[in-house]
Amino acid sequence: MPDRIQCEFFLIRYVPDVVKGEFVNVGVVLREAGATAESTIVRFTRDWTRVRCMDAEADTSLLEALESEIADRLRLGAKDTKPVMQLLEDTLSNSVQITEPRAALAESIPAELEQLMRLYVEPIKMKQERRRTGRAAIQAAMRTEFERAGVWSLMRKRIAASLYTRPGDPMKLDCGYKTEPREVKTDPLVRIFHAVSLENEVDAAKGLAWAAPQLRDGVRRVEGVELELTAIVEPLRTLSTEEGERDSEATDRYRFGVEAMEREAIRVVTLSDLARVAETARFELRV
Structure with a gap:
């Protein structure tokens, strides 16, 4: 032994x-x-x-x-x-x-x-404990992947939108970081990641889309660099009825939310792509 x-x-x-x-x-x-x-x-x-x-x-x-x-x-x-x-x-x-x-x-x-x-x-896990869903599940998955990549402690959390928009703005963005130029010439930028559940919170997608231009202008003014705003969403395939049939209304809401964000140049990434996002962060933060 x-x-x-x-x-x-x-x-x-x-x-x-x-x-x-x-x-x-x-x-x-x-x-x-x-x-x-x-x-x-x-x-x-x-x-x-x-x-x-x-x-x-x-x-x-x-x-x-x-x-x-x-x-x-x-x-x-x-x-x-x-x-x-x-x-x-x-x-x-x-x-x-x-x-x-x-x-x-x-x-x-x-x-x-x-x-x-x-x-x-940790609390004792009950056999019939409900699965965490919605925005909370996406946030937990984000943190897990960023921690696995060793970058979570280097990132800003709960970033106040009011830093870039105007005083009184209550929005808090989940996490982000500012890149630095490497040996290969690249322009620095601010990357911000925010969990958006399209399961039943499509208004959150509309809200982020509405805020995106102001955030982008504010980051340019305050930080002197461009903003890449990324929304992390659940995959469409998880939005289905208990019988396994695709819920057409849920599908329409999902697509509406994605399109609303993409129209404002928000990068939309699903949970299945989180590992790649975290690996990019590890490279850019030189971990």
């Missing part, structure tokens, strides 16, 4: 009411004992159901953004968790806390991380 790896892990907890002391685990920090800070791995949950059950007003977008912040602080702070504690105190007034380290013996770091997430963080 191969020697196991001595590790230590911390749990990240969301504590909506510090006085009551009730909490829910939302993430794990894992690193090999005595190893360099660069070996630290941070993983947050992708399912915020338990957080929302405890606090319906929880800002899960802020919690998601905190994942990369904690990873950066831990790497910069080596073995000292005080920089992370300070970050949590400054950011969320102790509503997010990190536990004392606990020891673990791992066959491998990735396998141990998955095991800790199952034991301490």
Whole structure:
């Protein structure tokens, strides 16, 4: 039997009411004992159901953004968790806390991380649990592919459209990055990706199409480069009735949404093309 790896892990907890002391685990920090800070791995949950059950007003977008912040602080702070504690105190007034380290013996770091997430963080999966659908499913698939390519932490998330349109614009675009010229001469540009479900939210496609010219002008004005706006949608073949027959109305809505976006020069990509999109991001961000 191969020697196991001595590790230590911390749990990240969301504590909506510090006085009551009730909490829910939302993430794990894992690193090999005595190893360099660069070996630290941070993983947050992708399912915020338990957080929302405890606090319906929880800002899960802020919690998601905190994942990369904690990873950066831990790497910069080596073995000292005080920089992370300070970050949590400054950011969320102790509503997010990190536990004392606990020891673990791992066959491998990735396998141990998955095991800790199952034991301490992820909700128990019910046999009859409904499949995640719509925009939430597309967002989850986007994050998974970008993480697999190693670029998720390098991307901007929940990009405020008001940066490029006008104050008060409530739209938040899912993620994006700015390319840089490489050895082969290419013009830099901003790539922004946004999940649009054409299953039952065709108005979202119309809204993105309406905003596209203003976003494009704003990026040109603020960033000094062109914008490539990409909508990630589910494949048409997934839109069918329970009997497996193609729903003609759903098909018409789907095509209408795609055409509305493409008329405004929005690049429309299906989930089946996400791996290629993520690989392009990996190349352009030089990962």
